[in-house]
Amino acid sequence: AQTVTQSQPEMSVQEAETVTLSCTYDTSESNYYLFWYKQPPSRQMILVIRQEAYKQQNATENRFSVNFQKAAKSFSLKISDSQLGDTAMYFCAFGDSGAGSYQLTFGKGTKLSVIP
Amino acid sequence: SAVISQKPSRDICQRGTSLTIQCQVDSQVTMMFWYRQQPGQSLTLIATANQGSEATYESGFVIDKFPISRPNLTFSTLTVSNMSPEDSSIYLCSVAYFYEQYFGPGTRLTVT
Numbered sequence: 281a282q283t284v285t286q287s288q289p290e291m292s293v294q295e296a297e298t299v300t301l302s303c304t305y306d307t308s309e310s311n312y313y314l315f316w317y318k319q320p321p322s323r324q325m326i327l328v329i330r331q332e333a334y335k336q337q338n339a340t341e342n343r344f345s346v347n348f349q350k351a352a353k354s355f356s357l358k359i360s361d362s363q364l365g366d367t368a369m370y371f372c373a374f375g376d377s378g379a380g381s382y383q384l385t386f387g388k389g390t391k392l393s394v395i396p
Numbered sequence: 397s398a399v400i401s402q403k404p405s406r407d408i409c410q411r412g413t414s415l416t417i418q419c420q421v422d423s424q425v426t427m428m429f430w431y432r433q434q435p436g437q438s439l440t441l442i443a444t445a446n447q448g449s450e451a452t453y454e455s456g457f458v459i460d461k462f463p464i465s466r467p468n469l470t471f472s473t474l475t476v477s478n479m480s481p482e483d484s485s486i487y488l489c490s491v492a493y494f495y496e497q498y499f500g501p502g503t504r505l506t507v508t
Contacts, residue, residue, distance in 0.1 A: 313495045313496075315496070315497075317499075322501075323486060323501065323502045323504070324499065324501050324502070325439075325488065325490075325499035325502075326499075327397075327496060327497070327498065330495075330496060371438060371439070375495050375497075377495055382427050382492035382495060382497070383441065383444065384439075384441075384497055386438045386439045387438065388437070388438045389438050
């Protein structure tokens with residue numbers, strides 16, 4: 281079974297600064313997907329970014345980018361130019377692409393506060 | 397992506413009663429999922445609901461407690477039966493598109 285670990289329960293960052301959220305995972309699979317989800321206080325889960333394990337290039341979506349280290353099983357999220365709207369819980373998730381299950385395993389989350 | 401709605405958005409129920417949560421998607425999808433998120437916690441998968449087959453439940457969740465229906469490719473329901481205060485949680489449905497999952501807004505359930 282896969283496990284996902286987020287070692288930072290809470291973080292804070294000044295508005296306009298950059299912050300990095302950490303995530304490590306454990307799996308014996310070679311093909312998989314990794315995701316970062318954002319859950320603001322409104323509780324709607326929003327997909328922030330996706331990384332396919334077979335791709336060496338790190339995914340980027342506007343101010344959000346990842347540092348994917350497959351050998352180290354590490355998948356961190358960098359948020360640049362932090363905005364007040366980035367305040368939310370951030371969940372790292374592992375998706376097993378095998379057998380078409382599409383299931384996700386979530387980490388415990390990191391609560392990010394952006395300070396004006 | 398998909399637009400997913402859930403009803404009700406929140407409810408307060410008495411112990412021993414049941415609540416049915418509805419999940420509606422604006423397009424046809426094969427796989428739908430139901431999650432529970434206890435206060436301040438991460439998401440835990442309850443079951444996978446595929447149209448035309450019985451739902452597949454994760455360890456610790458049973459059909460008698462959480463019966464699921466999936467009558468078509470755009471709709472599913474989750475019933476929380478014989479509720480106790482420990483069932484107070486947010487319940488979310490999601491759909492899978494090409495290994496990505498998109499979530500509904502959740503149903504906040506409080507059991508008194």
